Amino acid sequence: MDTTFTLGTQLHDGPGQHGRTGTIHTPHGDIQTPAFIPVGTKATVKTLTPEQVKDTGAQAVLSNAYHLYLQPGPDIVDEAGGVAAFEHWDGPTYTDSGGFQVMSLGVGFKKVLAMDTKGLQDSDIRAQKKDRFAQVDEDGVDFRSVIDGSKHRFTPEVSMQIQHQLGADIIFAFDELTTLVDTRLYQEQSVARTHRWAKRCLDEHERLTNERPGKPLQSLWGVVQGAQYEDLRRQAIRGLLDLSKEAEDAGRRGFGGFGIGGALEKENLGTIVGWVCDEIPADKPRHLLGISEPDDLFTAIEAGADTFDCVAPTRLGRRGGVYTLDGRMNLPAARFKRDFTPIDAEVGGYVNEHYTRAYIHHLFKAKEYLGQSLCTMHNLTFMIQLVDNIRAAINDGTYWEFKQEFLGRYYA
Numbered sequence: 001m002d003t004t005f006t007l008g009t010q011l012h013d014g015p016g017q018h019g020r021t022g023t024i025h026t027p028h029g030d031i032q033t034p035a036f037i038p039v040g041t042k043a044t045v046k047t048l049t050p051e052q053v054k055d056t057g058a059q060a061v062l063s064n065a066y067h068l069y070l071q072p073g074p075d076i077v078d079e080a081g082g083v084a085a086f087e088h089w090d091g092p093t094y095t096d097s098g099g100f101q102v103m104s105l106g107v108g109f110k111k112v113l114a115m116d117t118k119g120l121q122d123s124d125i126r127a128q129k130k131d132r133f134a135q136v137d138e139d140g141v142d143f144r145s146v147i148d149g150s151k152h153r154f155t156p157e158v159s160m161q162i163q164h165q166l167g168a169d170i171i172f173a174f175d176e177l178t179t180l181v182d183t184r185l186y187q188e189q190s191v192a193r194t195h196r197w198a199k200r201c202l203d204e205h206e207r208l209t210n211e212r213p214g215k216p217l218q219s220l221w222g223v224v225q226g227a228q229y230e231d232l233r234r235q236a237i238r239g240l241l242d243l244s245k246e247a248e249d250a251g252r253r254g255f256g257g258f259g260i261g262g263a264l265e266k267e268n269l270g271t272i273v274g275w276v277c278d279e280i281p282a283d284k285p286r287h288l289l290g291i292s293e294p295d296d297l298f299t300a301i302e303a304g305a306d307t308f309d310c311v312a313p314t315r316l317g318r319r320g321g322v323y324t325l326d327g328r329m330n331l332p333a334a335r336f337k338r339d340f341t342p343i344d345a346e347v348g349g350y351v352n353e354h355y356t357r358a359y360i361h362h363l364f365k366a367k368e369y370l371g372q373s374l375c376t377m378h379n380l381t382f383m384i385q386l387v388d389n390i391r392a393a394i395n396d397g398t399y400w401e402f403k404q405e406f407l408g409r410y411y412a
Contacts, residue, residue, distance in 0.1 A: 001027050003169060003219035003256050005285045008033075009395045011302065016274025018304030021394050024257075024285050026092040026169040027216035028084060031059045033285065033306040034394075036292070036387045037094060038380055039314065042067050043077070043087040045380075046314055047373040050089045055350055056380035057388060060169075061089055062309045065162045066098035066154070070145055074165035082167025082216075094309070095168040096289070097159045097201075098141075099175040099223060099261065136176055138193065156200035160220075164208045168218065170287075172259050173201040175223040180263045187227045194225050195239045202243060206252045219256030221287065224276050228268055237279040257285040260305065264291075270299040277304030294323075294386060294410055298403050301390055313383045317376035320364045323383065327410055329357075331375065336361040349381040 003026045011019030024031040038045050038053060040061045045053050053061065063083055068074060080086035084093045135142045140155030159174035175194045178187055205220045222240035226232030237258065244254030260276050273288060280286055285306045291297065292310030300308060313323070320332040324344040329336075331343075342352035343360070351374050363371030386406070393402035 001025070002217045002253070003027070005257065005283055005306075007282055011394050011399055015278060016271065017302060018274070018277040019302040019394065019399075020282075020304070020306075021391050022285070022306060024092075024170075024306070026060075026219070028090075028092045028169055029059075031092055031307065032391060034297075034301045034387050034391050035059050035307045036297070036383050037062050037287075037307055037309040038384075039063075039309050039311045040087065040089075041311070042071070043083055045376070047318060047369065047376045048380075050087060052350075052373075052377055053380070054090070056377060057384040058091075058380060060092040060094060060307075061087075062094035062096060063087075063166070063168065064098070065095045065159060065166060065171075066143070068095075068166055069098070069162050070147055070152075074162045078165035078167065084167070092170070093168040094170045094287075095163050095166050095172070097163065097172040097174040097223070098154050099159075099172070099177050136193075138196075140174075141176075156197040157204045160201055160204040160208060164205075164212060164215075164218065167215065169216070170219050170221060170257070171205075173198045173220060173222050173255075175225055175261060177261055178225065178227055178263065180227065180265065182227070184229070187225075187229060187232055191226050191232050191236050191239075194223065195236065195243070198222050198240055199243050202247050202252075202254070206247070209253070220253070221257040221259050221285075222255040223259040223261045223289075225262045227262055228265055228272065230275050233272060233275045234279055237276050241279065241281075255284070257287065259287045259289055261289045266296065269296055270303045273300050273303035273305055280304075292383065295407060297387060298390070298407065301387075301394075313379035314376045317379040318372040320360070320371065320375055321379075322375050323379055325406075325409055326412065331357055331360050331371075332364040333361075343375075343378050344382070347378070347382050347385060349378065349385075351375075351378040351381070 006023045008021035022033045024033060037060050038058050041064045043063050068077060077083055077086045140153055143152045156174040163171040174197050176190045178190050224236045226236045240255060247254040258280055260273055264272055277286055286304055288300050288305040288308040290310050291300055291308045292312040321328060321330050322343050325346055336357045339357040341357060343357060345352055355374055360371050360374055393399040
């Protein structure tokens with residue numbers, strides 16, 4: 001079977017406002033949307049077993065083509081039966097294209113996209129050319145490995161070849177990710193380049209699908225760039241829709257859905273997602289790359305995002321930071337040394353049913369890895385439960401009341 005989308009309940013549907021529920025049907029199971037997708041960059045959600053990830057309520061996992069290309073190699077994952085079989089994950093999978101590494105290893109720093117430029121210098125966001133691990137040209141990107149410094153080259157075709165070997169249900173076209181401080185001219189050039197790369201991805205995806213009969217069909221999603229510019233965002237998605245229609249008119253497969261990428265200013269997040277979703281047909285799912293703060297989730301869902309991924313909940317958990325219904329807490333702090341209550345009993349789940357704040361505080365002070373696992377598991381449970389509750393509230397008509405109650409308490 002191919003990946004398809006069934007529309008559920010619409011929260012509303014007008015310019016810039018396309019919130020809805022739905023179901024993404026994949027060869028390895030359904031994803032009820034909206035959905036938060038945990039990130040398992042190297043075919044593992046750090047510190048957790050796949051069974052523990054499943055226990056958080058996760059419906060799918062996203063891995064990274066660039067990192068799995070470097071180690072262990074896509075041929076090994078292919079031989080194992082694809083990324084889901086390799087990591088023992090029973091459910092749908094995504095892989096991103098390596099496009100994020102174009103930015104994070106190229107102009108970016110610390111693998112973090114700035115969502116706010118206030119108080120930052122250009123040099124805080126963009127590395128000097130001599131310091132970059134990735135260099136972009138028209139044909140593709142030259143990378144230096146983050147493991148051993150060896151040189152590698154990604155093109156749209158190479159990204160498709162890697163992602164076909166990885167075998168995820170949903171894969172993304174290779175794109176160039178820019179920063180908030182790139183010039184308008186560069187953003188224009190980048191959108192045009194990403195469009196040309198998307199065409200090459202569609203062509204190679206079709207060739208590889210025909211070359212590998214018997215494999216589960218993979219759904220290729222185009223990626224929309226354009227930074228904070230409305231005309232560029234709309235130009236980008238219209239261009240991808242044109243490419244998709246051209247392919248379908250020729251009897252080939254077009255884009256199964258679309259990813260909304262790029263550096264987004266937090267204050268403009270909903271507006272930008274809304275511009276893009278204005279243009280996307282209702283039967284195509286939309287994935288927002290790299291968003292996780294609770295207020296951002298509400299904003300993105302209202303504007304039309306169906307799924308989203310982010311490393312923030314797991315990265316925060318490995319440092320002892322946890323989400324609660326009353327805001328974030330840092331469990332290594334001294335005030336939790338004798339706190340024998342759960343992280344958040346109302347959230348529930350395995351961690352809250354069995355462990356106390358004092359015990360997890362002790363684990364971090366003793367530098368025991370279990371502390372990282374417990375906080376990571378709790379944070380995923382919190383985030384997935386939040387999005388599940390948003391989905392239920394849209395379906396039963398109580399979304400606006402739920403949003404007001406949740407955000408009013410979380411940010412009190």
